[in-house]
Amino acid sequence: MVFNSLHFVWFFIAVYALYRLLPHRPQNWLLLVSSYYFYAAWDWRFLGLLAASTVVDYTTARLIESADAPRRRRLLLTISIAFNLSLLGFFKYFNFFSDSLQALFATVGWTLDFVTLRVLLPVGISFYTFVTMSYVIDVYRREIPAERNFVDFAVFVAYFPHLVAGPILRASRLLPQIAQPRAITREHLRDGLWLITWGFFQKIYIADNLAPLANRVFDPGAEQAGVNVLIGVYAFAFQIYGDFAGYSNIARGTSKLMGIELLENFRFPYLVRTPQEFWRNWHISLSTWLRDYLYIPLGGSRGTPARTHRNLLVTMLLGGLWHGAAWTFVLWGAYQGLLLVIYRAAERVPLVRAWTCGPGAIARITSWAVMFHLTCYGWLIFRARSVDQIGDMTWRLVAHFQPFAVDLPQLLVPLVLYLTPLALVHALEARRDDLLIVPKLPLVVRYSLYAATFYLTMLFGNFGGSEFIYFQF
Amino acid sequence: MRSRARRLLLFAVILLAWFAVFEAGLRRWGSSEAAPAFQGLFTGDPVIGYRLKPGARTRFTTSEFDTWIAINGAGVRDDEEIGPKAPDEKRIVILGDSLVLSVQVPFDRTFGELLERRLNEGSGTTRYRVINAGVQGYGPVEALLFFRRVVQHLQPDLVLVSVFVGNDAEEAVTARRLLDGERPATEVLSEGLATRLRRLVRRSMVLQVLRLRLVAVTDRFRSVSGPPEPPLQSYAARPAPRIGEGIRITTEVLRQLAAEAEAAGAATGIVLMPARFQIDDADYGRLKEIVRQTGGELVRDAATERFAAALGELRLPMIDLLPPLRRALPGPDLFFQENVHLTLRGHAVVAGALADFLREERLVEER
Numbered sequence: 001m002v003f004n005s006l007h008f009v010w011f012f013i014a015v016y017a018l019y020r021l022l023p024h025r026p027q028n029w030l031l032l033v034s035s036y037y038f039y040a041a042w043d044w045r046f047l048g049l050l051a052a053s054t055v056v057d058y059t060t061a062r063l064i065e066s067a068d069a070p071r072r073r074r075l076l077l078t079i080s081i082a083f084n085l086s087l088l089g090f091f092k093y094f095n096f097f098s099d100s101l102q103a104l105f106a107t108v109g110w111t112l113d114f115v116t117l118r119v120l121l122p123v124g125i126s127f128y129t130f131v132t133m134s135y136v137i138d139v140y141r142r143e144i145p146a147e148r149n150f151v152d153f154a155v156f157v158a159y160f161p162h163l164v165a166g167p168i169l170r171a172s173r174l175l176p177q178i179a180q181p182r183a184i185t186r187e188h189l190r191d192g193l194w195l196i197t198w199g200f201f202q203k204i205y206i207a208d209n210l211a212p213l214a215n216r217v218f219d220p221g222a223e224q225a226g227v228n229v230l231i232g233v234y235a236f237a238f239q240i241y242g243d244f245a246g247y248s249n250i251a252r253g254t255s256k257l258m259g260i261e262l263l264e265n266f267r268f269p270y271l272v273r274t275p276q277e278f279w280r281n282w283h284i285s286l287s288t289w290l291r292d293y294l295y296i297p298l299g300g301s302r303g304t305p306a307r308t309h310r311n312l313l314v315t316m317l318l319g320g321l322w323h324g325a326a327w328t329f330v331l332w333g334a335y336q337g338l339l340l341v342i343y344r345a346a347e348r349v350p351l352v353r354a355w356t357c358g359p360g361a362i363a364r365i366t367s368w369a370v371m372f373h374l375t376c377y378g379w380l381i382f383r384a385r386s387v388d389q390i391g392d393m394t395w396r397l398v399a400h401f402q403p404f405a406v407d408l409p410q411l412l413v414p415l416v417l418y419l420t421p422l423a424l425v426h427a428l429e430a431r432r433d434d435l436l437i438v439p440k441l442p443l444v445v446r447y448s449l450y451a452a453t454f455y456l457t458m459l460f461g462n463f464g465g466s467e468f469i470y471f472q473f
Numbered sequence: 474m475r476s477r478a479r480r481l482l483l484f485a486v487i488l489l490a491w492f493a494v495f496e497a498g499l500r501r502w503g504s505s506e507a508a509p510a511f512q513g514l515f516t517g518d519p520v521i522g523y524r525l526k527p528g529a530r531t532r533f534t535t536s537e538f539d540t541w542i543a544i545n546g547a548g549v550r551d552d553e554e555i556g557p558k559a560p561d562e563k564r565i566v567i568l569g570d571s572l573v574l575s576v577q578v579p580f581d582r583t584f585g586e587l588l589e590r591r592l593n594e595g596s597g598t599t600r601y602r603v604i605n606a607g608v609q610g611y612g613p614v615e616a617l618l619f620f621r622r623v624v625q626h627l628q629p630d631l632v633l634v635s636v637f638v639g640n641d642a643e644e645a646v647t648a649r650r651l652l653d654g655e656r657p658a659t660e661v662l663s664e665g666l667a668t669r670l671r672r673l674v675r676r677s678m679v680l681q682v683l684r685l686r687l688v689a690v691t692d693r694f695r696s697v698s699g700p701p702e703p704p705l706q707s708y709a710a711r712p713a714p715r716i717g718e719g720i721r722i723t724t725e726v727l728r729q730l731a732a733e734a735e736a737a738g739a740a741t742g743i744v745l746m747p748a749r750f751q752i753d754d755a756d757y758g759r760l761k762e763i764v765r766q767t768g769g770e771l772v773r774d775a776a777t778e779r780f781a782a783a784l785g786e787l788r789l790p791m792i793d794l795l796p797p798l799r800r801a802l803p804g805p806d807l808f809f810q811e812n813v814h815l816t817l818r819g820h821a822v823v824a825g826a827l828a829d830f831l832r833e834e835r836l837v838e839e840r
Binding site for chain 2: 216219409410443444447448450451452454455458459463
């Protein structure tokens with residue numbers, strides 16, 4: 001089931017009506033049953049995996065908590081992590097590694113006939129395995145107690161607003177909200193409804209309308225001038241942002257209506273000036289996960305600069321691979337790692353630091369523009385269908401830019417039209433540094449924004465759009 | 474309570490104000506077929522439901538094209554009146570849907586006009602007049618009714634019926650009740666409150682788009698009650714029974730049309746018009762995947778083959794435009810990107826193929 005479907009609308013209305021009638025404990029049962037239904041609506045066969053992940057991590061966390069011997073605790077943690085990584089490895093990466101190995105042997109003339117399994121990727125597996133792994137690690141580190149109530153824990157893992165595309169929740173934040181009775185305030189309703197409305201707008205009006213623009217440029221047969229490649233890459237940058245931030249907002253909004261607060265997952269990621277800032281504001285729940293459970297355990301920035309750089313590169317490479325089983329994602333991870341490493345080395349130069357962090361208008365605009373284009377080039381790598389296409393599109397950008405070949409009616413004008421409302425609302429939010437500024441505006445302004453969003457979505461939204469991009473991760 | 478009522482009122486006022494803004498904007502810059510200017514090309518018809526409005530004129534602009542459309546006094550797309558038939562004149566009328574009407578290109582670049590020029594090239598005793606009798610949204614049943622009401626009075630010598638294999642089977646099923654003399658839906662509705670509501674919706678571009686959204690939602694709602702049917706059933710490996718029924722109705726309708734045309738002194742030919750994805754590989758790949766995701770299997774030329782087999786029984790001259798369009802590849806686009814209609818190049822290719830077909834079948838004189 002996807003948020004932008006009529007199925008979800010009926011599902012949520014029914015669940016929410018019941019939810020408001022029930023007391024706390026039955027509410028949790030309702031959340032559990034409805035979350036499993038939500039997941040089964042996509043493919044019921046994979047419910048077993050979700051349930052297995054829940055049982056294994058509930059049990060190992062309880063055992064870790066009750067064990068005193070460090071070796072036993074470590075063994076239990078290893079079992080849990082191995083279990084989760086095996087799930088991920090098999091369902092997400094089996095084909096990738098098998099195909100890559102066959103291709104590698106083929107280059108030296110060996111034809112290997114591996115057993116080829118066309119493994120279907122269970123939706124959301126990357127998200128819920130990370131959620132449960134972080135929980136077990138937190139219990140191991142004694143940062144949180146192991147949850148005793150199995151239903152509460154199962155709700156934490158399967159909670160439908162975040163189940164298939166995040167945000168990747170932390171137990172320390174969500175479990176207490178599940179365990180305690182929840183109060184639903186007027187602010188919850190007001191903010192929740194706005195987040196849902198804005199999320200749908202980001203998905204249906206922005207992302208799904210920009211998708212054809214990006215597709216046109218990323219079509220393998222497209223021989224576009226560099227300027228049009230650039231516009232197509234801009235379109236994809238905002239498509240993926242609208243798609244994923246839209247999903248996160250709908251998840252946060254539906255959750256707010258139920259009195260549960262989820263993490264902010266995006267915070268003006270395209271207004272930043274450095275790679276570090278970008279990762280503090282883009283897919284925040286993943287980047288903090290990678291920081292806390294990968295980068296810091298690898299040593300973080302505690303060792304020599306060389307070790308820090310290695311840690312950054314390894315973290316981002318694995319972060320790239322998390323997004324999907326393809327070499328383009330690995331390359332994207334490597335590219336992001338390199339940006340972080342290079343900036344980390346360069347920021348020691350006072351001039352660079354002043355340029356990227358200083359208050360001057362020129363420095364702010366130029367460093368922002370450079371960072372935005374570096375991010376966009378990352379999206380080119382991410383979206384390309386093959387490594388060859390990355391080379392081809394890069395060549396067009398560099399050697400065949402042809403600014404006068406710009407496709408105004410098909411690319412530039414639609415891009416500007418679709419992005420203008422986003423820019424206006426972002427300007428408002430960024431000015432007050434508040435992602436929920438709209439519901440707090442004076443009544444007339446607020447209602448005007450609601451009405452304009454409604455009309456833009458209904459009149460110009462692309463209702464034949466696809467699933468959310470991050471479902472495939 | 475009073476405060477809540479005031480807030481609701483304020484919201485309603487703001488909603489209305491934005492409605493006015495979007496309505497004005499769409500009227501000024503909108504390019505949808507829902508635009509009143511475009512809708513003004515059509516008028517109600519007690520037998521067919523609707524037809525082109527005699528004397529209507531409009532300009533239709535989208536990001537892909539900008540055309541002037543004129544409907545003559547006979548109710549077909551033409552810049553000139555048809556007038557009395559000259560002794561040396563032979564008239565070829567092309568019946569069909571939007572792919573024949575072709576609002577996307579200037580009238581003198583439509584395949585009908587290009588065909589007329591080709592047929593009149595060189596010296597000959599006969600002057601050919603090709604009449605574009607395509608109407609947006611028509612299927613085979615409406616084509617037969619349009620022939621009876623309009624086309625036969627134009628004294629055709631040859632009637633070419635363009636069958637769009639992509640949806641004509643489905644349209645034939647929907648429209649078959651018109652053959653029994655049942656009143657068309659548009660006429661049934663034209664009573665009382667429903668009429669007023671319809672007029673209101675028709676006059677507003679915003680309401681027209683909202684109505685389309687509502688229809689899409691109710692369609693989806695219907696599909697929730699059972700497993701969703703894969704789209705493009707005419708091309709399905711195992712199509713729904715109505716596709717076979719639609720092809721059967723089409724065959725019978727064309728048999729009837731050919732008989733009536735013959736009685737009026739005209740020959741009949743059939744033109745099988747393919748869908749864009751049958752020519753465009755990228756479009757085919759995309760649609761194949763969509764159909765696969767809904768549990769179906771798309772067979773690229775299934776609809777063409779089904780129609781060709783069924784209509785072959787009529788033993789009428791027939792041309793399938795798929796091979797000539799495929800032969801025109803690679804090259805500039807034959808179909809527009811954002812709609813499924815022929816580009817200027819597509820029209821030129823179709824005109825050439827039709828001219829060859831008519832000569833091979835000796836339906837026109839050799840020059």
